[in-house]
Amino acid sequence: MSAEKMLEKTNRINLLFDFYQNLLTEKQQTYLKFYFQDDYSLGEIAEQFQISRQAIYEHIKRAEQVLDQYESKLHLVSNYIKRNELINQLNDYILDLNDNDQMLDIIQKVRKIDEI
Known part of the structure; x- marks a missing residue:
């Protein structure tokens, strides 16, 4: 993914997060904050929470999907x-x-x- 596309995605996720963060689980909120706002790598987050990098990736992907679902229904x-x-x-x-x-x-x- 190009740097421009990644920045665009990060901005979109952060905006969705601003509106819908309270509808996410605590774990989803935490992982998204670390990854998109604090710019931690998947490996750094995995190390911090003592779970696999793949598990972090899956949690983040699922949280992104949830944010997109909320937006598709609520349009905030x-x-x-x-x-x-x-x-x-x-x-x-x-x-x-x-x-x-x-x-x-x-x-x-x-x-x-x-x-x-």
């Missing part, structure tokens, strides 16, 4: 991305209209909803 990430794209379009449009502080304030409030 895709809706978040679409909503942010629309908010950015609105923001650009309002800025083009010249100084409209009230509309900009509303957009900022909408953006803060997702930050909570």
